[in-house]
Every structure is written in C-alpha cells, then in structure tokens.
Amino acid sequence: MNILKLKKEILPLTELYEKFSKDIFRYSLSILKNEDEAKDAVQEVFVKYAESESSFKGDCSQKTWLLVITRNYCYNRISNKGFNSGSIDSEVLRRSYENNFEVVISLKDALKTLTSEQNELLYLLEYEGYSYKEIAELTAQTIENVKIKIYRARKKLREILK
Amino acid sequence: MTKVEDLEIKISEYIDGELPENEIQELFSLLAENQKARKVFEDFLKLKKNVSHFYSNIDFNSNPIPDFREKHTKPKYKSLFYYSAAASIVFAVLLLWRFSVSGSMNAQYSELQKEHIKLQENYTTLLEEKIELIKLNNLVAQKLSESNSQVMNSKNSSKSDKKTKSKTIPKKTINKPKSSGKMLASLRNVSTVEITKSDFLGGQVIGN
Numbered sequence: 001m002n003i004l005k006l007k008k009e010i011l012p013l014t015e016l017y018e019k020f021s022k023d024i025f026r027y028s029l030s031i032l033k034n035e036d037e038a039k040d041a042v043q044e045v046f047v048k049y050a051e052s053e054s055s056f057k058g059d060c061s062q063k064t065w066l067l068v069i070t071r072n073y074c075y076n077r078i079s080n081k082g083f084n085s086g087s088i089d090s091e092v093l094r095r096s097y098e099n100n101f102e103v104v105i106s107l108k109d110a111l112k113t114l115t116s117e118q119n120e121l122l123y124l125l126e127y128e129g130y131s132y133k134e135i136a137e138l139t140a141q142t143i144e145n146v147k148i149k150i151y152r153a154r155k156k157l158r159e160i161l162k
Numbered sequence: 163m164t165k166v167e168d169l170e171i172k173i174s175e176y177i178d179g180e181l182p183e184n185e186i187q188e189l190f191s192l193l194a195e196n197q198k199a200r201k202v203f204e205d206f207l208k209l210k211k212n213v214s215h216f217y218s219n220i221d222f223n224s225n226p227i228p229d230f231r232e233k234h235t236k237p238k239y240k241s242l243f244y245y246s247a248a249a250s251i252v253f254a255v256l257l258l259w260r261f262s263v264s265g266s267m268n269a270q271y272s273e274l275q276k277e278h279i280k281l282q283e284n285y286t287t288l289l290e291e292k293i294e295l296i297k298l299n300n301l302v303a304q305k306l307s308e309s310n311s312q313v314m315n316s317k318n319s320s321k322s323d324k325k326t327k328s329k330t331i332p333k334k335t336i337n338k339p340k341s342s343g344k345m346l347a348s349l350r351n352v353s354t355v356e357i358t359k360s361d362f363l364g365g366q367v368i369g370n
Contacts, residue, residue, distance in 0.1 A: 025222035026212060042222070083287050126210055127217035132180050151167075151174040158205045159214075 011062060012064055012110045013053070020063055023128070024070050030123035031074040031116045041077065067138060071120070078116060108140045118153035125150060169196070177210055215336050 011019065021042055028041035048069050054067055111119055115140075124130045124138065132150075136143045172189050175181040181189065193199050 004202065022220075022222045026217050028255050030217070039222075069259070107212055111213070111216070122213050123217055126214040132178070147175060150178070151171045151269060152204050154174055154209055155170065157209055158202075161209075 010056075010058065013050055014044070014063060016049070016066070020066055021046070022061070024066055026127065027070050029072055030111075031071070031078065031121040033112050033116065033119065037077065041073055043071065044073055048073065050083060051119070064138070071138070075116070105153055107161065108155075110157050113155050113160055114156060118149060118156070121146060121150050122153050169199055170206075173199065174206055179206050262308070302340050 015117070017125075024045055025038050025042050028038035028045070029035060032041060042117060045066060049066060052069075060068075111122075114122070120139070124135045130138070132138050132143045132146045136146045139146070168191060169189075172185065173183060173193075176186065176189055193203060
C-alpha cells in the first residue's frame with residue numbers, strides 16, 4: 001500500500017465507520033493495550049474526523065488520515081494522568097525467569113510487555129501490511145529507526161514466548 | 163551492534179520483504195552455515211504470522227453505528243436554532259412594545275392638539291376683547307378730552323360774552339351718556355356687556 005497514493009473516492013462518515021472502525025480499534029489497542037480505552041478511542045477518533053472533515057485535503061487516503069488521528073489521540077491519552085494501560089503482571093514474568101516457573105504466556109500477554117511504540121510498529125507492519133517507508137512517514141521517524149525497533153520488538157517477543 | 167545482531171536484523175528485514183536484493187544471497191549463505199541464525203529465522207517468521215493472526219481475530223462490535231456526528235454537530239445547529247428563536251421573540255416583543263407606546267403617544271398627541279386648538283381659540287377671543295377694550299379706552303379718553311376742552315371754551319366764552327354778545331358759539335347738542343356707571347361697568351365687564359352706539363357722546367362713535 002502506498003501511503004502517498006491519492007484516493008479519489010471520499011467515503012461518507014457512516015461508510016467510513018463501517019469500513020474502518022475495526023482497524024481503528026485494533027490500532028488503538030496496539031498502542032493503548034487496553035480494550036476499554038481502545039473502544040473510547042474509536043469514538044473519539046471518528047468525532048475528531050467529523051470535526052476536521054472540512055480540512056481534509058485529500059493528499060492521503062481517508063484511512064491514513066484516520067490512522068494519524070488515532071495515533072495522535074492514543075499518545076495524548078497515554079501522556080494524560082490516570083491512564084490505565086493493560087500491562088502484564090511483571091511479577092509473573094520475573095518468577096518465570098528466575099525459577100524456571102512454567103508460565104503459559106499467551107501472545108496477547110507477550111504483546112503487552114512491549115512498549116506502545118513497538119506494538120504500534122508490529123501492528124502497522126504485520127496487520128496493515130505497510131512498508132518500512134510508509135511506517136516511517138506515518139510515525140515521523142527514519143526508516144533505519146523503524147527497522148531497528150521492529151527487530152527489537154520481535155527479539156523481545158521471542159525471548160518471552162520461548 | 164554485534165555481528166549476531168546485524169545478522170538478525172537482516173533476517174527481520176528479509177521476512178518483511180525489505181532486504182535489498184544484492185544482500186539476499188549473502189544472507190542465505192550465512193543461514194546455511196549458522197543453525198542458530200536459522201532458528202531465529204524460523205521464530206521470526208512464526209511471530210510474523212501469529213501477530214498478524216492475532217490482530218485479525220480481534221473483534222470489535224461496530225453495530226449500531228453511534229450518533230457521534232449528531233452528538234457533536236447537532237448541538238451546533240440546535241444552539242443556533244435556539245439563539246435565533248430567542249432573538250426573534252425578543253425582537254417581536256420590542257416591536258409590539260414600540261407600537262403600543264407609539265399608539266398611546268399618538269392618542270396623547272391628538273389630545274394635546276385639541277387642547278392647543280381650544281387654547282388658541284380662547285386666546286383669539288381674549289385678544290379680540292382686548293382690542294375692543296383698547297378702542298373703548300381710547301374713545302373714552304378722547305371724549306373726556308373733548309369735554310374738558312368744551313368746559314374750558316365755555317368759561318372763556320362767558321368772559322368774552324360781556325364784550326361781544328353777538329358772537330355765539332353754536333351749541334352742539336351733546337347726548338350725555340345715559341349713565342356713566344353703565345360705562346364703568348362695561349369697562350369692568352367687557353366680555354359680558356354689549357356696547358352700543360347710543361352709549362357714546364353725540365351719537366357719534368369715532369371709528370365707526
């Protein structure tokens with residue numbers, strides 16, 4: 001998917017919601033790591049989209065615009081006080097490492113051990129199918145940084161799930 | 163970064179389809195020699211599939227579609243409607259009040275106009291009466307001066323009578339006023355008393 005490709009078809013808001021609300025939820029979940037927060041994020045993202053619809057110039061796809069709004073909202077939400085992220089119990093992990101205590105950790109829990117940024121990159125890469133270049137544009141960083149961060153996320157997941 | 167890490171990064175790039183073509187052959191030759199690197203390759207490939215599968219299975223109930231547009235856009239129109247309705251009500255009340263005030267003011271104005279006309283008529287009447295009074299006053303003064311001069315003449319004539327008896331001054335017949343009291347009364351009550359010709363001396367009313 002070319003992030004810069006112009007999408008001529010502009011969907012109305014209701015169709016946009018039907019088509020992309022699940023993706024926005026998944027993207028929000030990858031960053032926020034909390035289902036309730038992710039559900040709220042979906043609502044807020046589409047509200048913000050509706051409010052800024054007139055300023056959408058069509059220089060990117062509507063989905064990309066939604067993802068940008070989602071990213072901004074989620075990271076703002078994380079930086080707010082009182083944000084409750086769903087992180088895995090660190091005590092469980094510590095005991096599993098120290099005592100060779102066999103703890104079945106699901107991929108879901110393992111993903112929660114990653115940072116929001118690592119989760120976000122894996123989501124955009126594995127699920128959305130974006131290239132390194134597209135991810136770098138969306139997240140405002142270099143391709144080299146994207147490459148390194150993805151590798152480190154995979155390495156950490158591999159160690160936890162081993 | 164270590165060589166092991168460099169190799170693992172290249173493995174990660176390759177499974178994402180991001181490794182340049184000129185480096186792929188080198189990577190395969192390294193994988194052929196390194197079992198651990200092959201293990202990393204297999205694990206990274208499994209993770210890629212599992213993470214993709216994980217996110218695909220996440221369900222989100224998007225039905226019913228929430229009224230987020232109504233929630234955030236209707237109030238704008240609603241508030242506009244309420245403001246405009248309130249403004250129109252206020253405007254209508256102001257208009258009604260103005261018309262009612264102007265109506266009462268018109269009635270007051272017409273009343274004042276009528277009074278003004280009445281006062282003007284009264285003024286005109288009084289002015290006429292004043293003019294009549296002045297005329298009368300002038301007449302009286304004239305007559306008094308005439309009578310005084312006659313008295314003086316009669317005195318003089320009595321003295322000169324001894325010398326020239328032939329000269330006689332014709333006597334004018336003077337009609338004395340029937341009563342001076344009536345004239346005084348007429349002077350006092352101009353508006354109520356009729357003034358006739360016979361009230362003046364000699365039947366001659368100067369000015370008529």
